[in-house]
Structure formats: structure tokens, C-alpha cells
Amino acid sequence: MYIVIELTKYLMLIMIGAYTYHAFRASGKRNKNALEVTFRWMTLFLFLFHFTGYFTMYLQLQSDKLLLLYGGQVLLFVLVIGFYKIIYPGISGLLLRNMLMLLSIGYIILTRLSFDKAVRQFIISGVALGLGLLVPLIIRKLSYIRNYGWIYGIVGLVFLVLVLLIGTENYGATSWLTVFGLFTIQPTEFVKLLFVFCIASLFAEGTDFKRVIAVTVMAGAIVLAVVFQKDLGGALIFFVTYIFMLYGASGKPLYLFTGLAGGSVAAWVAYRLFDHVKVRVMAWRNPFGYIDKEGYQISQSLFAIGTGGWFGMGLYQGLPTTIPVVDSDFVFSAIAEEFGGLFAICLILLYVNCFLVLINVSLKTSDNFYRLLSMGFAVMFGFQVFLSIGGVIKFIPSTGVTLPFISSGGSSIVAMIIMFMIVQGIYNDANVLN
């Protein structure tokens, strides 16, 4: 039994390694036929990996519910690859497969951590992928969506204020809205998308000083609203995305440096003013000194990563559930513990690959609004990955940010799928136009 778990552990490492290798090869390829061959390999490793993961779990749980879930996911993957390719022949097959690969890693680790959450995640992402089919179409047809920058900003701000007024608190942050008493959503995740639309729309028209001031005031209001929700990670993501979009649109490094300097001052003020910021920094600097309370989560995370070592403990062989919020913000630690450090590095590389594809789209398209939009999304995505992983490995203070496509959380996964589909729409457009 144990030997099989050991074996599949190495197999899965080889598979993600092979997948990641092909992903980077694919980003360098121009020849269409060669690209198709690489894609076929990637699809193969994607399905093999997914199968090996569920096989290992089935071996240990012997539950038929697992088979059902596995079957559903395979069907979803087949449908997504099929439909998207037929309807949008010009989309990036690389980005599409990367998304599915990340989803499959998420499905496996969530199933291992909590079956119910995995089912929830599967259903929500399945629906989102279905509806996501419409997104590239919308992007293409409604080109006047570029004209409502101020409205996006104001709508986003209204949502955030609404959350502040009637939101529910979770993990110390007031970021959730209960809809009809049925389910909770985290509007910040969607406001993130709206925010990038807003900034792209406003700066695509120009970056004269007056405009920059006006937009900065509004962006500042949105960042402050998120700060008041006590969502530090969210606030940082909005802030960094804005600074980079301003830098991108204006081409002036001065804005970047001023922005980052201003951000550092703001961070220092926040550290002095707010206890919940101080606690995060304290837990980062010396988690083991405060292991009973403030540093508990980080310590558990480091125990998990360290004990897993390079090759991991194997599925169900570690104790990832000792880490609070492991299925969401700290899911990376669970992956490192059971799949191993090398696997985790492949995963980071996979995210880097996604980031490169996203930002490459902005180079490919010649429309300023789309350029700015996809650049903004790339920065937002890359920085969120950086915050999430950096936080759980104690590289930077933990700010409570989800890991895209892997962490459990409906709003986060839906927003991420929409984000990727928007960029796919732009890519498809640019491809078809060329």
C-alpha cells in the first residue's frame, strides 16, 4: 500500500515536471504544427496527473463518491477543451491548459482536505467555465465597454461600501455578503476585475496630469474601502495593480517609484496604527516566538513544508489539516507537504508561465484599452500568486490571499475564470484579426 503511494508521488512529480517543461516550450513556439504536438503532450500529462491523483486517493479511501467526482471532472475537462477550441479557434491553448492543470491540482488537494469543499469547488468552477464561454464573445461584441470607466469605479466603490455596512465577518476580515440568505459572496473578488476595467478605460484615453490625479483619488478611495474591510492582501493587490497600470499607461518610471514609496509610507503608518497589521508582521518575524497564538498558522505551515521536504509525504500521509484555513489561503503549504518541494516549485513555475502568457497578450494586441486591460490582469494575477505563496512560506508577512484556481472559495475561482476568459477573448481577437 505505502509503496504505491510512494510511487504515485514520484509519478505525479514527473508529470507536473513534464507538463511545466512543455508549457515553457509552447510559449516559445511559433510553428503551428509543432505547437499542436506540444499541446497534445500537455493534455496527456494533464489527464495522467489528474488520474494518478484520484487513483492514489481512491486506493486509500475506497469511496465510490470519489469515482463520481473524478468522472465529472474528466468530463468537464474534455468539454472545456473541446468547446473552447471549436467556438474560439484563436484562443491560447497554452493558457487554457494551464488553467485546467491548476484546477486539477486544486481539485485533488481539496478532495484530500475536505470532500465537501471539493464538490462545491467543482460545481462552481464547472458552472463558471460554462458561462465563461460567453465572455470572449462579450469582449468582442461590446467594444463600447471601454467607455464607462468612471461608472465601473463608482459601482465597485458602492459594492465595497455596501460590504462594509452589511457584510459578514470571516477570518477577521469583513469581506463577505450574504445573498438572499442562501450563499455568501466576496464582492472584492469581482470588484478587482471591475477595477482593472475602470483603470484601463480611463488611462487608455490618456494620462495627462489632471486625469492621473482624478483617477488616483478614485483608486485611493477603493483601496481605502478594502483596507477598512481589514483585507490587507486585497488592498495590496488593488494598490500594486493600480501603480503598475499607471506606470504602464504613462510609461513614466517616476510614477512607479513615487507610488511604491508612497505605498511603503502607507504600510508603515498602517503598521503603527492597526493592531491586526502589527500581529501579521510579528508572526512573520518570529512565528515560533508566538507559536501559541499569533504565529500558530505560520509555524504549522512551515512544519508542513519542512516535513514534506523535497519529495513530499504522499497523499493522505501528512497532517495538512493542522494548518488553520489550509483549504483556502494556506493551500500551498498542503501541496508542498504532500506533493513535495520540487512539485511546489513546478507549481510556481506554472504560475509564472500563466503570467507570461497573460502579459504577452498585451504585447500582441494593438488596441490600447486591451493592452492595458490584459497587462492589468497579468499584474493582478502575478502579484496575487506572489502574496499568497510568499505569505505561507514566510518570505513576506502573510496577508490572507487565495491561490488562484486552487484555493477553495467560490467568488475567487469564478473571478479568476472570468479574468482568464477576458484575456482569452482579447487574444482570440488579436489572433483572428491578424
Next chain:
Amino acid sequence: MKPMKNKARENNKEVINHMPSENKSPGSKTILSIVYIFLGLFVLMMGYFTFFLLAKSDDVINSTYNLRHDVLAKRVVRGNIMSADGKVLAETVTDDEENEIRSYPYGDMYAHVVGRVMRGRTGIEEVENITLLTSNSNSTEAMYNDLVGVKNPGNNVVSTLNHKLSKVAYDALGDNRGAVVVIEVKTGKILTLVSKPSYDPNNIEKNWDKLSEDMNNESPLLSRASQGLYPPGSTFKVLTALAYMRANPDYIDYHYECVGSTEYEGMTISCSNKRAHGNVDLREAFAKSCNTSFSTIGKSLAIDDFRSLSESFFFNKPLPARISNNPSSFLLKVGESGVKEIMQTAIGQGRTLITPLHNAMIAATVANGGVMMKPYVIDSVESVGGRVLKGYMPEEAATLMTSKEADYLKGLMRSVVTDGTASRLKNLEIKVAGKTGTAEQEGKSPHGWFIGFAPTNDPKIAISVIVENKGSGSEYALPIAEKVFKAYFD
């Protein structure tokens, strides 16, 4: 499906086509710079992750808070702890009912330094827990064991402890409360670290209530050798002498007329048995342990200098030792301490407290020409096949005095044996140097100390002995040191 284009898109495209390419916003160069910034961030993050796994995770995961130790224990049979001379100090055996039992063949002798696994992990069992629960045995065999469901044997930890010496020291303590520490001078290897009273870790479960209640206030669970804090008595004169030497370059000319006692504002400090030592120089004062001389020396010292000297010798902070210990304390402070306290402190009475391990380190530092080595108790980690997986190397903690100062102190300590309070060892074949101490206790018999090293010319081992509440150092601690020296150089 055909790509659809509406008017707006068409218009846009035309506009773009008319524009020169550098009017694209964001410009390609700007985008590339953003790519580099983010790639830099990710490279740094992956670098840190790698660094953590390579260099830091071993220490991190060894924490007693890491519940994953129990997971490892299900796969691996806990390895052995060995003495440097090949004796098994701790092993895992199976009883008649196939239960794994941790067994300690020498019972209470190594209870503090080797430690235990039940009722909280301590000692080497704690520090090397992950090592003992990791198996680096032959991998094909390990895979076979996995297949047939047999646990793999964990790695063995080889300590620096010398069983022969430890047994002599432990027996020599007899029924007394106290401790003996022996350090290899040039490396810092701990050869012996024993304390009494002790307990039998084999029966810890059965006796736990009695042990933790500690009705007779004997603290058998406390490792006196590394954690017991005692007033140093006259052994502290080593540091007082060094402080005097640094403050007075002409220390060779030191003279003092000892009349058996001295008085300061109503406080009398007397020499042992009120004996008048007459006209003494520094060497005689040290050899005879003349309190009157040394408390007068203390009066002349600047508190600041005295304190910083002590702190350079690791008072008031954790010892640079790879073994858990309590920090010793030196409490003289400018503005707070009066002359009386300085005089007391100079002869090791006052409020100064020291662990036997720390006192052994001070003796070893003098013996090692002024260089303090970090004491350590774990020599190496071996796989079951005897392959060395990890070796611990001697490390310097600090250079605390010049070799000239060390040589002079060696001379002082040698004269303690040749014509001073340790003359009992005068005729020993091996040339011992040292310092006795008798720490007075309010209403009880004093604690007896001896710290020293041998041979004086080329020191091999340093020792620190304390016997609680029995009497003077020369009478109670010195004979124990004698037995240890004899056993080592036999």
C-alpha cells in the same frame, strides 16, 4: 463561427493602423520592464523557498510543536543513542506483546543528558527527535520493508559522552546532591554531564506523579549540571583575578597584608577559619583563596569593567552551548550596587549565580589559551549501516583572553594544587590545575565546588564539580574530580 466585427472595432483598427507603433500604450518596453520586475520577484521567492528547504527546515521541523513527528514514528523504529565509546544509552526494544518500548540500559545515570520520550521529550531525545525518526537505511531494503509492511530502522545518534568517565563521576557523587561536567578542552565535546538526584526514565510513567510532585524538594527532574544555578563561591576568583589583571598591568607586584578578616561599614569578610595569610602576592592570595585580599581587590574594580568582563564570559545570556541550559547571572550594576556587594561578588558570594556547565566552560577557556569552545553533546548521526550522515564539528564561541593572560591564570590555578587549597592532588602523577570554592549557605552547610583541568602544560580535559550542602570544596568536590582525572589518564 465567423469572427464578427462591429463598427467600433473596425474604426479602432483603422486608427491604430495609422498610428506609429511607439504610440502604443502601454509601450512594449514598459511592458517588458514589468515582466522583468515580476520575474525578479518570483525568482527571489523560489530562491527563498529553496533556501528554506535546504538550510532552515531541519531546525524548524524538529520543534516539539510539530505534530508530524508522530506520523514519522508510525513508519520508522526510533534509532539508538550511543556513547562515544560504543555503549547503547537508549534503544527501542519490543516486549513479549510486540509493543515498542524505549529502553535506557543505564537507568538514571544519563536521564538528564540523554533525556526521555514519555511525559514530554527532553535531552538528546528531544533535540534529535526527527533524526532518530528518519531512516536512511539502504533504499532497496527500505522499499522491500515498505512492501511487506515492516518499519524501517531509524538513524542512530552518536553522542560525545564517555561512558567510563560518566560512570566514575556518577558513582563518585555517591548519595550527595550535585553535578559533574567534563569537557574536552580543545573541542568542547562534553564527555560527562551527570546530576544527582536523578530518576529512571524506564519507569517514568509509573513514577511520574511522585517525580513531578517532588515532596522532598529534591528536583530529580532538573539537570543540575546544565540548569542548576549556584553561587560560584571562590571559583569566581578566576574572573576577579582576570579583572584585576586587566585593570592593573603591574599585577605581578600585587601585595596585600592579610590579617584574616577585613571590615567595611560594619560588614566583615573573613578568610576560611579566620586564618591570617600574612603578606601575599596575587599567586599566593589565589592559591590560598584569600577572601580578604580578593574582596579588597573587588573594592578597587570599576563595576562597569567587571560587569562587561563577566558578560563577555556569557553571564546574563544563554551559553553558546549546543545543549539546553539556564543563563548564569551577574547582577552588579553601576548606580545600583554598593561597595559591600562588590566585595561579596569578588569572592563569589553576592548575588551571582552560575551553572556547573558554565563553570566548566570557564576552566576550559583558561586551559585552551583563552579560546572558549562551544560545548556539544552530539558527535554524529549514522544510518543503521554505520554510514555517517552528519558530523558535528568543534566550533569556537569566542576568544575571551590573550594567551598571556591565560598562561598566567593557568599558573595561578596550578599553584592552588602545588601549595594551596587543592594540595590533596599535589602528588598526583598527572599535573592538575584548578580552583576550589565553598559557597556559604544561610543556615545550611555550604556548597563545595571544584573547577580545573589537566595536564597543566597541555590540557586535555576540564572539569566542574559541585556538591550541595555538604561542606567545603576541597573536602567534598575535590575528591570527585580526583577520581575522574585518575580514570581519564589511567
